[in-house]
Amino acid sequence: MTSSVSASTLPGVLDGAKKGSAPGLVVAxxxxxxTHAQLTEQIESVGAQLRSFGVKPGDLVTLAFPNTIEFVVAFLAVARIRAVAAPLNAAYKEDEFTFYIEDAKSSFLVVPKEGVPNAEAAAKTLNLPTLVVSFPSLEEGVKVAGKSGDLDAKKEEVKDAGPLPEEDDEALFLHTSGTTSRPKGVPLSHLNLATSIRNIIKTYELTSEDRTLIVMPLFHVHGLMASLLATLSSGGTVVLPAGGRFSASTFWEDALAHQITWYTAVPTIHQILLAKQKTAPVPPEKRPTLRFIRSCSSSLAPAVLEKLEAEFDAPVLEAYAMTEASHQMTSNPLPKHGAHKPGTVGKATGIELAVLDEQDRPVPTGEIGEVSIKGANVTKGYKANPEANKVAFTSGWFHTGDRGKLDSEGYLTLTGRIKELINRGGEKISPIEVDEALLAHPAVSEAVAFAAPDEKYGEEVNAAVVLNSNEKVTGEDILAHIKDRLSAFKLPKKFVPLVALEVDSEVYELL
Structure with a gap:
């Protein structure tokens, strides 16, 4: 690492050489x-190897991996050489890979040594060169090879990773989608990512003493930014799950073995851990003491938050994030810095936030409008999508498409997506409000309200529910429990029973 590295780039915020022999990445x-220093060495080595295969600054490189050391090194090496990393879910079907690779205009596919057949088939159809990354041993280091002999034959000798990136260089490319639109491409610069990483570290006061166990997939901005990059940048330790995927059966064993101090996940994973605790409870002495538990990426019902805090004896801090903002926008604070309010997503963290009316004017405190933000973490715009940019970026604000309200202390409560409101005969109903009422029922473990066509009202409220194990209640029982919480027009008219998720099921495909 040279002295000219910009602090507003990924190499700048990571700067593993300065963290030396402290543990950086550990596989459970x-x-x-x-160590942090070894991680930096591997990033530089793989960066040089990628360059030898012809990866150039500005090239977009698709990565399809589980949560492994190989992925972390490959991802950071791509960004280090001023190329653009585009991680994708390795569980995608071939047609999905074809769409995302083609839409992103990718130049290379990178996969682990065991391969990703659907991604490789898509790459073959698109005539995309495929590289393989392996980690045979620490002595040999992380290796890059061509999937075909032709690539290895064309490999040129390159001695280093080349010039360091600059803050305006694009580092990450992800897709995001709304409820009615095709996926939109989101380019994020080194400055965007570095700013978000610093905001996350400041919010949770992450230090070199912190250790986290990765449960979120790293192709998702949540896992990538909050779990991985913020922890590494703070000098802490990232524990990767054996096999590269979350397992509720080994979570607490791994958490205790590595004395993790926090973890972050979507509500689905929190609920899976709660469900596992009912069937195979892990006593407090077999769990580490957690500073906090973080929840993000979808709404966490207050009832679930309370169960988490009671069961795992740690404050649960709900946050609010979007891909376009390089992840985090708001969060409930650590207890010593203020109340964490169930049902809210906390206060703005390093950004400017406003709730605006249709003329982009701030609404009065307590009134509902569109949540909008400004900040150096926010993308400059969607890729090749002027229509979406025209809607989302106006008056200097990024319009999230979420409805919400601010209280007098600046805490944000989300009330639903603008396009997801259920319109029942002119009455606008937030699905989140119905979800929270349903989840307050002691027999309900998961719930989601949605709009169903209705001849009389245009749309009617329906709900899908998952019951706790061995619970036997009817829709009438649930309605009787929630009718004091919701107006009559908001009550679900039909319930769709769902089977509970297995606690070790593959949850990545749900995210």
């Missing part, structure tokens, strides 16, 4: 480990 279950 006795897997390999890398």
């Amino acid at each position: 279950g006795g897997g390999p480990k890398l």
Whole structure:
């Protein structure tokens, strides 16, 4: 790492050389480990290897991996050489890979040594060169090879990773989608990512003493930014799950073995851990002491938050994030800095936030409008999508498409997506409000309200529910419990029973 590295780039915020022999990446279950300094060495080495295969600054590189050391090194190496990393879910079907690779205009596909058949088939159809990353041993280091002999034959000798990136260089490319639109491409610069990382570190006061266990997939901005990059940048330790995927059965064993101090997840994973605790409870002495638990990426019902705090004896801090903002926008604070209010997503963290009316004017405190933000973490715009940019970026604000309200202390409560409101005969109903009422029923473990066509009202409220194990209640029982919480027009008219998720099911495809 040279002295000219910009503090507003990924190499700048990571700066592993300065963190030396402190543990950086650890694979649970006795897997390999890398100190921060070793991680930096591997990033530089893989960066040089990628350049030798012809990866150039500005090239977009698609990555399809589970949560492994190989992915972390490959991702950071791509960004290090001023190329653009585009991680995708390795569980996608071939047609999905084809769409995302083609839409992003990718130049290379990178996969682990065991391969990703659907991604490789898509790459073959698109004539995209495929590279393989492996980690045979620490002595040999992380290796890059061509999937075909032709690529290895064309490999040129390159001695280093080349010039360091600059803050305006694009580093990450992800897709996001609304409820009615095709996926939109979101380019994020080194400055965007570095700013968001600093905001996350400041919010939770992350230090080199912190250790987190990755449960979110790293192709998702939540896991990538909050779990991985913020922890590494603070000098802390990232524990990767054995096999590269979350398992509720080994979570607390791994958490205790590595003495993690916090973790972050979507509500689905929190609920899976709560469900596992009912069937195979882990006593407090077999769990580490957590500073906090973070929840993000979808609404966490207050009833679930209370269960988490009671069961795992740690404050649960709900946050609010979007891909366009390089993840975090708001969060409930650590207890010593103020109340964490169930049902809210906290206060703005390093950004400017406003709730605006249709003329982009701030609404009075307590009134509902569109949540809008400004900040150096926000993308400059969607890729090749002028229509979407025209809607989302106006008057200097990024319009999230979410409805919400601010209280007198600046805490934000989300009331639903603008396009997801259920319109029942002119009455606008937030699905989130119905979800929270349903989840307050002791027999309900998961719930989601949605609009269903109705001849009389145009749309009617329906709900899908998952019951706790061995619970037997009817729709009438649930309605009787929630009718004091919701107006009559908001009550679901039909319930769709769903089977509970298995606690070790593959949840990545749900995210």
